[in-house]
Amino acid sequence: MLADQPSSRRPLGAVPRALITAMIMLGVIVPSLVISELIEDRTGSGVLADFGAIAVPTATTAWLAPRVSYRRRDALWWLAGGVGIYVFGVIAWRLALLPYRDWTPRPEEASQARYQLRP
Structure with a gap:
């Protein structure tokens, strides 16, 4: 477990983080x-528009997930309806606190985890 130098700023409170x-x-x-909406206007296909609606959040979730101890494959939860928005909400909540961590790392990333001693 490596320790980083303390950050120059204090961790955010609940309201700024929210x-x-x-x-x-x-x-x-x-x-x-x-x-x-653009896809539905151009093609008239509601199904294609629905897939277009989850394309951006799925790609964004896959890109940001490893930064906050989630796996890229967790982006596939967007295909399961409301679960994807919950997973992305947790990822966004964790992103708002970086560089501080208030979660434990996954077992496979524990050897690479860096902690700050005085947040």
């Missing part, structure tokens, strides 16, 4: 809805 989480989620969900 606001950052909401901005991250809106920054992913709103473009996906816009893309969905």
Whole structure:
């Protein structure tokens, strides 16, 4: 377990962290809805538009997941309806606190985990 030098800023409180989480989620969900509407207007296919609506969140989840101890394959939860938005919410919540960690690393990344001694 390696220890990093303390960060120059203190960890965020609950309210700023919640606001950052909401901005991250809106920054992913709103473009996906816009893309969905554009696809439906152009093609008239609701099914194709639904797949277009989950393309952006799925790609974003796969990209951000390893930074907060999730696996890339967890992005596939977007195919299961409401579960994907919950998983992405947890990822966004953890992203809002970086570089501090308030979660335990997965077993396979425990040897590479870096901790700050005084948050």
